[in-house]
Amino acid sequence: MPELRKDPVIKRWVIISTERAKRPHDFVKPKVEETTGFCPFDYGNEHTTPPEILAFRPADTEPNTPGWWIRVVPNKFPAVDNQIESQRYGVGMFDAMAGFGYHEIIIETPDHNTNLALMDIRQVEEVLWAYKERYDAISKDTRIRYVLIFKNHGRDAGASLQHPHSQLIALPIIPKRAIEELSGSQEYYSYKERCVFCDIVNQEKSDGKRVVEENDDFIAFEPFAARFPCETWIVPKRHSNSFNTITETEVKSFSRVLKNVLYRIYKALDNPPFNFMLHTAPTSGEGKLYYHWHLEIVPRLTNVAGFEWGSGFYINPMPPEEAARYLREIEIP
């Protein structure tokens, strides 16, 4: 019997379809294949990107030369521009702003054909440290209200280059989805005097059915009202509204859970395209009591990419309980 389920944070209903229930091998999966040829993110091509903003590299190497293990550069084709003035204006009845902001690329490794699921755990930690370092630096710019950190893996997920990288877009506005999560979790807090995400973590731990990975500091699960097959959230157990409060121990725990979850998705769906995004508080720090940062991972399986774009309504052909079972069955090496 199909079921309608409501997301407890943003109140979005989805249809969990059973008539159309699918297993991982039922999907046409646009597998992410290895690529060869020139890549601006490879060793030796450092001069083909804009100069690096941050690099983790041996002390005896020059900037913009090989040797680095993490490298952050401005996006060569930025969606927003930090050289222009942040300015609001009207266009007739409409509201617009100059496209001020930061758009950076976090090159996760010099190794062209790997990915976070397969990397050494130390390297995954370094990626997270790079996220935090750039987050901290950019959030000091008082014109910036939100820092989006996300990853597109594979062409079908929007990545124009295959080389492992994440992106950071910092904006003078707060994206709609963040506003929705903030106001939804605030409403829950004003009713219950508890954080909705903390409650979800407790519920998932006691149910167990949707849990994929867990350690001392983090839990990964398929959300109750998952929009997509194998949609997975990673949530810190310690209540905090902002990613940038992460501790050294938590970076280690987070990288372990992240790597394992991505490995399970990699194996279960055969290296599918995916997106992930850090959901964190605005730079103002609002939501200390009621908001809770987390990471949302969305694999991109083409034949479930239906009318959701147009309608904002989702039909998920894989109940999250089953998705969790498939992902748990994958053996971690």
Place this chain on the structure above:
Amino acid sequence: MPELRKDPVIKRWVIISTERAKRPHDFVKPKVEETTGFCPFDYGNEHTTPPEILAFRPADTEPNTPGWWIRVVPNKFPAVDNQIESQRYGVGMFDAMAGFGYHEIIIETPDHNTNLALMDIRQVEEVLWAYKERYDAISKDTRIRYVLIFKNHGRDAGASLQHPHSQLIALPIIPKRAIEELSGSQEYYSYKERCVFCDIVNQEKSDGKRVVEENDDFIAFEPFAARFPCETWIVPKRHSNSFNTITETEVKSFSRVLKNVLYRIYKALDNPPFNFMLHTAPTSGEGKLYYHWHLEIVPRLTNVAGFEWGSGFYINPMPPEEAARYLREIEIP
């Protein structure tokens, strides 16, 4: 210079990218190709679908036999089920409902390899009449709160069959997007005492830059804060919150604008996959003063399908003014 633009109804900011600006031929377009082989929607295969609910057919033909020009059948693999009881319940802290609802297929023509852009205008009108007839019938069921009418064209837009068809899903809940539009337009009304969509129509008419098609009753334009290249809205000029108030004259006008817009998209983007969806009031009829029904068309171009799924944030590499220009340049036969 990139620009941030805000949707005046639901307040979603998008980035209109200029550094990444693209023309129609820059996209990898997953062209919708003709198909052959068995199709349950072809003449002679009527017995392979569930029995028809409605058909426009000559009086001397039997139900579920050839001769029809429009045929409506229950979806054989429905996302929701109208045979079960509509019931709400809790699952721990979560909220769920039995998957009650209607899921129907509107077969738009017996002709397997055509589409609305190429059909005879009379046939397009008949499709709209079928929408209205099913809308009216289903909205009488008091358990139903919203009737979604939408179309997936092409496999990459979620269509599992190529034969021209639309879908109707009727639900005991109101989809999040509809709630957002209702509350956004209500807020605008309480501030301005005018309908936001009526204001948009006037603004678009006076600007002209984003207009694609217009006749006495309807206007089609690229929205100011378009999320996607060639995203096009068709809005009735007469204020009405619900599609089912459409008059006979308006059906004629709507079908003309719809066919022409889809033809322009068909030509400009070489028969791309697309989704469209009727945005209309809930069956309760709320929003009479402030809401305004319309149709949103979203072509699906693969390499702009990026991180939007995960983030709810959009980067549009084709300014809507340019998209409108490309679409206007297409010659209507």
